[in-house]
Amino acid sequence: MIFIGFGFLMTFLKRYGFGAVSINLLIAAFVIQWAFIVRGIIHSVAHAATVLISFGAVLGKASPIQLIVMALIEVVLAQINEWIGLDIFGAVDIGESMYIHAFGAYFGLAVARVLYNDKYDEARSEGSVYHSDIFSMIGTVFLWIFWPSFNGGAADGDEQQRALINTYLSLAACTVVTFALSQLVDKRGKLNMVHVQNATLAGGVALGTSANMPLQPWVAMLIGCIAGTISVVGYQYLTVPPGPGRSSTTQGGYQMLALVITLVIAIVGGALTGLLLRMPCFDNVDGKQMFDDREFFIVEGQGFPSNEEEAIEEGNDTKLRMLSD
Numbered sequence: 001m002i003f004i005g006f007g008f009l010m011t012f013l014k015r016y017g018f019g020a021v022s023i024n025l026l027i028a029a030f031v032i033q034w035a036f037i038v039r040g041i042i043h044s045v046a047h048a049a050t051v052l053i054s055f056g057a058v059l060g061k062a063s064p065i066q067l068i069v070m071a072l073i074e075v076v077l078a079q080i081n082e083w084i085g086l087d088i089f090g091a092v093d094i095g096e097s098m099y100i101h102a103f104g105a106y107f108g109l110a111v112a113r114v115l116y117n118d119k120y121d122e123a124r125s126e127g128s129v130y131h132s133d134i135f136s137m138i139g140t141v142f143l144w145i146f147w148p149s150f151n152g153g154a155a156d157g158d159e160q161q162r163a164l165i166n167t168y169l170s171l172a173a174c175t176v177v178t179f180a181l182s183q184l185v186d187k188r189g190k191l192n193m194v195h196v197q198n199a200t201l202a203g204g205v206a207l208g209t210s211a212n213m214p215l216q217p218w219v220a221m222l223i224g225c226i227a228g229t230i231s232v233v234g235y236q237y238l239t240v241p242p243g244p245g246r247s248s249t250t251q252g253g254y255q256m257l258a259l260v261i262t263l264v265i266a267i268v269g270g271a272l273t274g275l276l277l278r279m280p281c282f283d284n285v286d287g288k289q290m291f292d293d294r295e296f297f298i299v300e301g302q303g304f305p306s307n308e309e310e311a312i313e314e315g316n317d318t319k320l321r322m323l324s325d
Contacts, residue, residue, distance in 0.1 A: 001146050002028050006052045009139030012197065014129040016060045018293040023064055027051060031071050035079075042079040049096075050078045050104040054270070057108030060126065060291035061116055063283040070111060070273055077269040078103055081262050090251075091258030094163060095151035095208025098259050103266045110270025115277050126291045133193045140197045144171060147204035151211040163211035167204055170224035174203025177228035185236045192236075199231035209255070 003025060010020035031048040051071045062070070082099040085091045093099050128136075148171075152163030182195040203224030210223075278284065289295040 001143055001150060002048050002052065005139050005143035005146065006049070006055075007139060008135055009143065009197065010056060010059055010136070011139070012128045012132050012136040012193075013060055013291050014127055014132050015292045015294075017132060017135065018297045018299065019060065022297075023067065024052060024055065026064065027055060027067055027071055030068060031075060034072065035075050038075050038079050042076070042083055050100045050107075051075065053101060053104030054108030054111065057105070057112045058115070061112065061285055062277070063285050064296065065283045066115075066277045066285075069277060069282060073269065073273045073276075074104075074107055077107070077265055081265045084261060085258035089254045089258045091255045093209050093258075094155055094159075094212045095167070095204075097205055097208030098262050101205050101208065102259065103262050106263055106266035107270040107273075110267045111274040111277065114271045114274030128193070133197070136193075136197050140200060143201055144175075144204070147171060147201065151204065151208050155212045159212040162214060165217075166211050166213075166215050166220040167207055169217055169220040170203035170207040170227070171201070172203075173221035173224035174206075174228035174231075175200045175224075177225045178202075178232055181229060181232040185232060194235055195232050199228055199235060202227035202231035 006028075007021045007024040010024060011017045013020065028048045028051075031051050035048065051074050054070065054074060055067065058067070058070075078099065081103055085093065085099060091098070148164040148167035151167045152160045155163050178195055178199040179191065182191045182199075183189050186192060206227035207220060207223050276282075285295060293299050
């Protein structure tokens with residue numbers, strides 16, 4: 001899931017395939033080693049997935065040095081957050097939806113928001129092509145197949161079996177709803193590969209916290225349908241097991257508190273990390289070089305325009321802006 005799933009999922013950018021796969025490998029390999037140190041001090045569990053989810057928010061916009069520094073900070077904060085949620089509040093999260101997915105997503109968004117302002121508008125290499133979307137689907141399918149084992153890996157016995165079945169049901173329902181809604185929200189009634197690549201996985205993420213619960217099949221499928229709906233609409237337009245000696249209401253309160261703290265640590269920590277990464281010593285990426293492998297890799301000419309073609313393209317962009325004005 002880490003090396004193939006997340007790596008190929010991010011290859012949708014037409015000129016950033018090298019960076020998506022290889023830097024994903026670099027960051028994962030680095031985090032594995034760093035997490036061994038951090039988890040021995042703070043907590044007993046560490047995941048490279050948290051950092052790679054944040055990587056998606058700054059994909060094509062950050063240098064390898066910036067990503068390494070971001071990983072150094074994020075692993076520490078993620079472990080502190082998980083220690084607070086699990087050990088202090090006793091907030092269960094069998095599939096790590098809060099401690100990995102929510103934390104990683106909001107940390108990455110906070111870093112991206114602080115680190116990049118108007119530079120993002122200068123980039124012209126963002127976007128996909130036919131073959132890049134196909135490669136991205138390799139990551140989607142790989143993640144889809146193995147997500148049940150991700151949600152159920154920490155459980156055992158009957159809980160693990162429930163986690164596997166519930167996750168598959170949620171993923172299946174989410175996928176069907178994603179395809180249906182993708183056509184409905186498009187003016188031409190066509191499928192959008194952005195929805196297919198990402199929203200089809202939302203059911204697995206949404207069910208993560210409660211995957212091991214004795215849910216009825218229709219409940220798992222309903223969660224998948226809701227997750228798919230929210231994900232598609234978001235891309236297009238913008239109960240838990242009680243802890244020891246706790247009632248369901250009390251446990252629910254601790255779960256909500258753990259989620260709030262997760263978001264606070266992720267957003268504040270990400271924002272501060274973004275401010276740090278803006279320093280010149282961390283090899284900031286120029287706005288026009290975002291989403292382009294040529295900034296950090298030796299690439300062949302095929303698929304990349306020459307300087308003359310880029311000048312023509314830039315001239316056309318200028319004419320279009322003048323006409324629109």
